[in-house]
Amino acid sequence: MTAATPPTPAGGVDLHAGRRPTVGDGLLRALGDATVLAAADVRVALALTDLAGGAADPDGQVALAAALAVRAVRLGHVFADLATAPTTIAPEDEEVAVDVAALAWPDPDAWVAAVATHPLTAVGGGGPTDRPLRLAGTRLYLDRYWRHERAITADLLARAGGPAPTVDTAALADGLDRLFPSSVLAPDFGALAPK
Numbered sequence: 001m002t003a004a005t006p007p008t009p010a011g012g013v014d015l016h017a018g019r020r021p022t023v024g025d026g027l028l029r030a031l032g033d034a035t036v037l038a039a040a041d042v043r044v045a046l047a048l049t050d051l052a053g054g055a056a057d058p059d060g061q062v063a064l065a066a067a068l069a070v071r072a073v074r075l076g077h078v079f080a081d082l083a084t085a086p087t088t089i090a091p092e093d094e095e096v097a098v099d100v101a102a103l104a105w106p107d108p109d110a111w112v113a114a115v116a117t118h119p120l121t122a123v124g125g126g127g128p129t130d131r132p133l134r135l136a137g138t139r140l141y142l143d144r145y146w147r148h149e150r151a152i153t154a155d156l157l158a159r160a161g162g163p164a165p166t167v168d169t170a171a172l173a174d175g176l177d178r179l180f181p182s183s184v185l186a187p188d189f190g191a192l193a194p195k
Helices: 026-033 039-051 061-074 108-116 143-161 169-179
Strands: 079-081 121-123 133-136 139-142
Touching: 026 039, 026 061, 039 061, 061 079, 061 108, 061 133, 061 139, 108 121, 108 133, 133 143, 139 143
Parallel strands: 121 133
Antiparallel strands: 079 139, 133 139
16 A cells, blocks of 8 residues: 555645655745755855845845755756856756746846855955855856866966877877777868868
8 A cells, every 4th residue: 555645735736745845935835845945955045144144135045046056967968057047047847836937036137246245155256255155246166166267267267278188190100090990980181280
């Protein structure tokens, strides 16, 4: 005998979903109820704003932005774009029970301004180095990932600015012949030679 599945409320939100956070208010709670935000996203965001003093975020806009930045990293991205969040936060291929864009999102300009002035946030490349959030334009990063992105960018630019690598075409041809016998592939190695 299997246990009955609790009914889904009329709004389409499964209040018993395992990923659903049980804390937060306003839009943070609505996105949690829709399982767009996981419990970890919300808990980290609320812990950060608590450390900075809850009064510094009375309307929850900074906590919401921080939760979206945590979610972005969890999904393999390095930032959350606050200006486009209502339309990009839940991709079309992700099953979400509510119309995320129709929720009561903060005004993008006011939201970015609130995040920029919050004690948790460093703004731009010259901001303080002791903040957990980094705002670059409308993109909000967890500072660690912003630093990683800057380091990778610097490495790629340094490599791109250096001399072109030399290619030993004979060694390359020998290796390719071993991997891809000429009966399978007959490349023109002269085309690989530097000009």
